[in-house]
Amino acid sequence: MTNEKTIREPLFHISKRAPLSKGQVALIYLSAVVIALILSGFVCTLLFGANPFAALVGIFEGNFGTDSRIWWLLRDASLLLLVSLALAPAFRMKFWNLGGNGQIIMGALACYACMHYAYGQIPNVIMYILMITTSVGVGILWAIIPAVFKAKWNTNETLFTLMMNYIAMGLVNYATSKWSLQQTGKLEPINGAKLPEIGNKYILIILIAVAVTVFMFFYLKKSKHGFEVALVGESVNTARYVGINVKKTVIRTVLLSGAICGIVGLLFCGVVDGNVYEDTPQNMGFTAIMAVWFAQCNPLIMIISSFGIIFLSRGINHYQKNVLKLTNSAVSDMIVGFVYFIILCCEFFVVYKLQTRRNKRNFGFKDISEQIAGKGDGKPTAVEKEERNEGGNK
Amino acid sequence: MGANLAGAIALGTVLLLGSVGEIITEKSGHLNLGIPGIMCMGAVGGCWGMVVYANLLANPASANWFLLLFLAVTCSMIFGALGAAIYSFLTVSLRANQNVTGLALTIFGTGFSLFFVKQYIGKGNAESVLPALSKILNTSLPFAGDLGFFGQVFLSFGIIVYLAVLIALFAAFTLRKTRVGLRLRAIGESPATADAVGINVLLYKYSASLIGGAVAGLGGLIYIVVCRGGNGLFEVPTDLPRFGWLAIALVIFTVWKPDVAILGSILFGLLYMLKDMGIPFNSYILKLVPYLVTIIVLIFTSIFGSKAVQPPASLGLNYFREDR
Numbered sequence: 001m002t003n004e005k006t007i008r009e010p011l012f013h014i015s016k017r018a019p020l021s022k023g024q025v026a027l028i029y030l031s032a033v034v035i036a037l038i039l040s041g042f043v044c045t046l047l048f049g050a051n052p053f054a055a056l057v058g059i060f061e062g063n064f065g066t067d068s069r070i071w072w073l074l075r076d077a078s079l080l081l082l083v084s085l086a087l088a089p090a091f092r093m094k095f096w097n098l099g100g101n102g103q104i105i106m107g108a109l110a111c112y113a114c115m116h117y118a119y120g121q122i123p124n125v126i127m128y129i130l131m132i133t134t135s136v137g138v139g140i141l142w143a144i145i146p147a148v149f150k151a152k153w154n155t156n157e158t159l160f161t162l163m164m165n166y167i168a169m170g171l172v173n174y175a176t177s178k179w180s181l182q183q184t185g186k187l188e189p190i191n192g193a194k195l196p197e198i199g200n201k202y203i204l205i206i207l208i209a210v211a212v213t214v215f216m217f218f219y220l221k222k223s224k225h226g227f228e229v230a231l232v233g234e235s236v237n238t239a240r241y242v243g244i245n246v247k248k249t250v251i252r253t254v255l256l257s258g259a260i261c262g263i264v265g266l267l268f269c270g271v272v273d274g275n276v277y278e279d280t281p282q283n284m285g286f287t288a289i290m291a292v293w294f295a296q297c298n299p300l301i302m303i304i305s306s307f308g309i310i311f312l313s314r315g316i317n318h319y320q321k322n323v324l325k326l327t328n329s330a331v332s333d334m335i336v337g338f339v340y341f342i343i344l345c346c347e348f349f350v351v352y353k354l355q356t357r358r359n360k361r362n363f364g365f366k367d368i369s370e371q372i373a374g375k376g377d378g379k380p381t382a383v384e385k386e387e388r389n390e391g392g393n394k
Numbered sequence: 395m396g397a398n399l400a401g402a403i404a405l406g407t408v409l410l411l412g413s414v415g416e417i418i419t420e421k422s423g424h425l426n427l428g429i430p431g432i433m434c435m436g437a438v439g440g441c442w443g444m445v446v447y448a449n450l451l452a453n454p455a456s457a458n459w460f461l462l463l464f465l466a467v468t469c470s471m472i473f474g475a476l477g478a479a480i481y482s483f484l485t486v487s488l489r490a491n492q493n494v495t496g497l498a499l500t501i502f503g504t505g506f507s508l509f510f511v512k513q514y515i516g517k518g519n520a521e522s523v524l525p526a527l528s529k530i531l532n533t534s535l536p537f538a539g540d541l542g543f544f545g546q547v548f549l550s551f552g553i554i555v556y557l558a559v560l561i562a563l564f565a566a567f568t569l570r571k572t573r574v575g576l577r578l579r580a581i582g583e584s585p586a587t588a589d590a591v592g593i594n595v596l597l598y599k600y601s602a603s604l605i606g607g608a609v610a611g612l613g614g615l616i617y618i619v620v621c622r623g624g625n626g627l628f629e630v631p632t633d634l635p636r637f638g639w640l641a642i643a644l645v646i647f648t649v650w651k652p653d654v655a656i657l658g659s660i661l662f663g664l665l666y667m668l669k670d671m672g673i674p675f676n677s678y679i680l681k682l683v684p685y686l687v688t689i690i691v692l693i694f695t696s697i698f699g700s701k702a703v704q705p706p707a708s709l710g711l712n713y714f715r716e717d718r
Contacts, residue, residue, distance in 0.1 A: 015716060047513075096493055155696040158427070158493070159643045163685040163692075166636055170685070174678035286497055293494045328512045330631070333505025340498040341480060348488040 013355045025350055029294070032346030033308070036339040043338065048324055055319055062318025063311055073314055075202045075272070078209035079264060080306040083281075083288035085209075085216045085299060086260035089253045091289075092220065092297045093233040095150065099161030100285025102168035103142045103258050107265020108276040109172055110138040115193035115270070116179055128195060131270055139262020140255050142168065147254035151247040165285070169278045189274035195266075205267050212260060217299040219256075229253050261285075290340055312336055396546040398667050404551065404620045405637075406656075406663030407558045408433075411613030412641025413659065414562050414652045419478075419606035420645060421569060422599045423582040423708040424485055427496025429610050430638025431503020432477040436611020437618050437630050438507040438515065439473025440466045444527045445520045454523045459530055463554065466531065466615055474611015475604045477503050482603035486596060489712040500638075504631040511627050520627065528624030554616060559656060561609060566653035578602055582706030585713035595713060613641070643688045646695055649703040662687075 020028075041052030063073045083100050090097040111131045118127045142164055149155035176187050198204050220226040228249045231239045239246055268280050291309055295301035316332040412429055419426045426432075443465040448454040481499050484490040532552035541549060569575040580588040581598050589595045617634055618624065626633065640662060648654040665687055669680040695703070 014714075016714075098497070149693055149696065153693070153696040155692050156646065159639070159646070160689060160692055162639050163643065163688050166639075166685045167682050170678060170682040173681075174676070177678060283501070286501055289494065289497055290501075293491065326513070328509055330505045330508035330512060334502060334509045337498060337502025337505050341484065341502065344484050344490045344495055344498065345488055347490060352489070 009357045011357055013357075014352050015355065016351060017353045020350060028346055028349050029343070032343045033339075035346065036342035039342060040335045040338055043335065048326070050324060054323065055316075058319030058323045059312070059315030062315040062322075065318075069314075069318075071200070071202045073310060075205050076314065077307040077310040078206045079267065079272075080284050080288060080291060080310055081209050081303060082212055082260060082264045082267070083284045084291040084295070084302045084306050085212050086257045086264065087285075087288050088216065088292050088295075088297045088299065088302065089220060089226075089229050090257045091292050093229050093250065093253055095147070095250060095254060096158040097143065097146075097161055097254065097257055098158055098285065098289070099143065099146065099164045100261055100288055101281045101283065102161070102165035102285070103139045103261035104265040104268065104281040104285060105165075105168040105172055105276070105278075106142045107135040107139040107262035108269035108273075108280045109168070109175060109265070110134040110262075111266045111269040112179075112187065112190070112276045113175070115190045115274070119190055119193040124193075127193065131193075131195070132266060135266035135270075136259050136262040139260075139265060140258040143254050143258025143261065144251060147251050150254075151250040172276055172278055172280075175276075186277065187275055191274045193270075194274050195270045201271060204271060208263065208267070212263075213299050213303060220297070220299065225249075225252070294343060309336065312339065396543050398671050399547045399664075400550055401621075401670070402663035402667045403547070403660055404555065404616075404663070405666050406660035407555050408613045408617045408621060408637050409641045409644055409662050410562055410655055410659035411558050411616065412610050412638055413644040413648065413655045414565050415474075415606040415608070415610030415613065416642050416645045417606075417648075417650055417652055417655065418565060418569075418578075418609065419603050420650065420709055421578050421582045421706055422602035423585060423706055423711065423713065424482070424599065424603055425492050425496065425710045426478070426481055426499075426603065426606065427493055427642065428477060428481050428499025428503060429496075429642055430635035431500035431506075432474050432481075432607050432610045433503075433614035433617070433638045433641075434507035434630050434634050435477045435503045435614070436470040436474035436608075437614030437634060438510045438627070439611065440470030440615030441520070441524060441618055441627060442473075442510070442515050443469030445515055445518070445523060448523045448527055449518070455526050455530075457527060457530055459533060462527060462530055466619070467554070467557070467612060470611045470615035471608035472611075474614070475608040477611070478603045478607020481607070482600050485712060486599045486603070489714060492710055492712070500635065504635060508628075508631040511630065516627060521625075524618070524627065525624035528619045531619050532623070551620065555620060558612070558616060561612075562652045562656050565609075566651060569652065579706070582708060585708055586715075589713075589715060599713075610638075610641070613637075640684060640688060643692065646705075647688075647691045650705065 037056075038052075041055050044050045044055050045052050062069065064070055083104070086103075087097050087100055111134070114127060114131045114134055118130060143161075146155070146157045146160040146164065149160065150157045176185065177183075180187050182188070194201075195204065198207070220229065228239065228244050231242065231244060232246055232249050236246055239249070264284075265280070269276050273280065287309060288306070291302055291305040294305045313332040313336050316335050317329060320326045320328055320331040412433055415432070416426060416429050444462060447462060447465050448457060451457060477499060480502075481495055484495045485492050531554060534550050534552060567575075569579065577588065577593050578598055580591070581593065581595055585595050585599075588598075614630075614634055617637065618627065618630070641659075644655060644658055644662060648658040662684055665684040668683050669677045673680065
């Protein structure tokens, strides 16, 4: 026992937890959000000398201050939710679709092309149908090219879809040079060709988001396809063994992903802007990945996560612009990025637990003795009973 | 032609440092998709160092060459390493998903760089000072101009470009020939085995990510100083990420070898310069060529890739000692 002094226990010890209940996981995420908000308020104070409570008020005002702000919040949250819903099935399958931006741009570009060539030439109804079908079709095309190569040759889909983003942006620039009448480097909005309004110009987007959420919930949770997607994501070999056609599942799922992104492109061009730019998607293709990740691919939780992200970024943007008078749109990007980090940090505690050196002293024995004693009350647990019975049967 | 080739080499250096940084990180088994964000942070960090130094002087043009170089390089590397520190803390210690963390870092890094430029650097006279300072940094050998084509293409750069090539060669040597490199590669292939042999896995993973981030950050600085001649500070968050993504793709193209990356990055620099070379073809389509070639390379390596050029076996997987 002479070397007992030289061996030093590390200060912290990380070990895996038993799976937590849903309520406990929710509690961890909730506390993560609260910690993130407090810390980002602190950062604001540090950087701008701002009062963190005033920041909180500013954030709420930026979202709920006027009627149109509320509508904008709902519109952007719905759009982000749609993109998240598009990426979720691919994600569940461990297909890293980072091409959401490109697929949205292509959907918007296809929509603009229809508006550019068909507006005034053919009846509006036919033009609407044309807009919808081409947007969805091109969105699918942009997603399915990487998917086919992934399914056939296991080509790296992360970088493939990223490159497709830049090709889509290049095509927008090309189209701009062709179609722009005044050669200002931007296309002219065609507002007359926008899709008809229901009530006001935001309700259509919100309705579509609700419909797709319901569809995606049942598709992922209740349908045979959803089961196949989950199984391919967990283990390709198991899926193959069960008799699932993996290639077909990959292509079919990504097709769905691209179709919804195409719809988002249609909404951006045909409802919101009447136009298409390089940054039409407002980076939602990336933001949605965070929304999907925090919601763990659950469509209902995605409503909360995408709403939260948009709420925060819109609110901070309003606060820095109107209260701090900074005109620095990057503040919201930075702080939202910071919030992502905090939540990712807190996710650690869902799977692992930390023990300090002090608590550890009798940690090993305690755990084992607890197990032997059946959680300390001396009675065998259900699992143990089962094990004993099995042993008896042998 | 010579000017285009020189431009290609300058752009290639940006890609080179990005991909060398990514290679070092990937060799430890961590796929860092935050490289675009890290490069942005490095770019603004280096510029910040230069501007702070210049503001201490009465006349920015009289800045000391060595001190300026030292400050710019150190600041960009520190900022890059800071970004990588966030990434490695989350993925190495807290075992967060690498892809998601990397993307979060890219979102944060681009946002941070624009914020930093608008809030601290761009407010003063930075936009007029930086070109002058870049000129000092780009001082080349005095006789380079007299050597004709060769001199124009290979000797017309400031020392910072040669520094980048040296870093790549040094990284290649370290990875292939030294004990440290062997250990790092072992960790990338199988961290559990390396741990069992007694290698400090955590230390190596952290160091690899931090060094990789520092190198990529320097790449960001080179984009501003060499490629843009000190202009375009405000366009960093929109322009630089595409080089970051290309650099990550280049890692696959160069089969995880920093010395191959030197040639590969110059090739991609050339592809990027195609649009300026006066080829009678639509320039908008020529702009797409680097991305199309990347896709073709990805497809080819996936179809014809041999066992010898696979990524590190544990790439993308976090290591937890008590996992079974």
